[in-house]
Amino acid sequence: LAKTTQPISMDSYEGQEVNITCSHNNIATNDYITWYQQFPSQGPRFIIQGYKTKVTNEVASLFIPADRKSSTLSLPRVSLSDTAVYYCLVGDSDRGSTLGRLYFGRGTQLTVWP
Amino acid sequence: SQTIHQWPATLVQPVGSPLSLECTVEGTSNPNLYWYRQAAGRGLQLLFYSVGIGQISSEVPQNLSASRPQDRQFILSSKKLLLSDSGFYLCAWSFVDGTYEQYFGPGTRLTVT
Numbered sequence: 001l002a003k004t005t006q007p008i009s010m011d012s013y014e015g016q017e018v019n020i021t022c023s024h025n026n027i028a029t030n031d032y033i034t035w036y037q038q039f040p041s042q043g044p045r046f047i048i049q050g051y052k053t054k055v056t057n058e059v060a061s062l063f064i065p066a067d068r069k070s071s072t073l074s075l076p077r078v079s080l081s082d083t084a085v086y087y088c089l090v091g092d093s094d095r096g097s098t099l100g101r102l103y104f105g106r107g108t109q110l111t112v113w114p
Numbered sequence: 115s116q117t118i119h120q121w122p123a124t125l126v127q128p129v130g131s132p133l134s135l136e137c138t139v140e141g142t143s144n145p146n147l148y149w150y151r152q153a154a155g156r157g158l159q160l161l162f163y164s165v166g167i168g169q170i171s172s173e174v175p176q177n178l179s180a181s182r183p184q185d186r187q188f189i190l191s192s193k194k195l196l197l198s199d200s201g202f203y204l205c206a207w208s209f210v211d212g213t214y215e216q217y218f219g220p221g222t223r224l225t226v227t
Contacts, residue, residue: 034214043204043218091214102214104158
């Protein structure tokens with residue numbers, strides 16, 4: 001089981017870029033790194049997923065160094081509506097299985113101020 | 115497109131009473147299905163997952179159980195609720211492709227009194 005460590009909270013202001021770093025020293029060869037966003041009283045929402053190097057979509061970028069022991073979620077120009085909890089997860093898949101079991105920690109509470 | 119439904123949205127039950135939460139998925143076949151619980155101010159805890167009808171795996175020993183009577187239906191049950199069962203219960207599904215993109219339902223807020 002690959003555990004993850006991320007800051008408990010972060011603060012930012014509207015329009016700034018936010019980088020949330022997650023460490024996962026015991027990541028396995030077949031594991032993907034996935035980030036989710038959760039608003040209060042809602043289920044988490046998938047943001048981005050990667051295996052190595054850099055992945056970018058319309059919402060965020062994910063930077064993964066060569067050793068894959070950490071990853072950084074980058075949110076460009078955040079707004080008040082980006083205030084949420086962000087979870088970094090590393091998949092723990094059974095060998096030969098198509099099931100991806102995810103383990104959510106406490107995540108990072110991002111608060112964006114006006 | 116795929117959608118996931120959960121009901122009820124909120125539930126208040128006395129200690130010792132039974133529980134049945136239902137989750138259904140539309141627009142996809144043979145999904146992986148998951149039940150999570152989130153206690154107040156905490157992260158999500160994976161409770162059960164299923165790769166097919168009648169195939170249930172439990173992550174945490176507890177007084178809860180899960181069943182999958184149909185391909186896209188996932189039920190969380192308890193014969194006797196405990197105070198510690200209070201929380202936000204979330205159902206999720208994923209494609210059977212080995213990656214970890216999961217889609218969550220709206221959740222059920224359970225309060226055991």
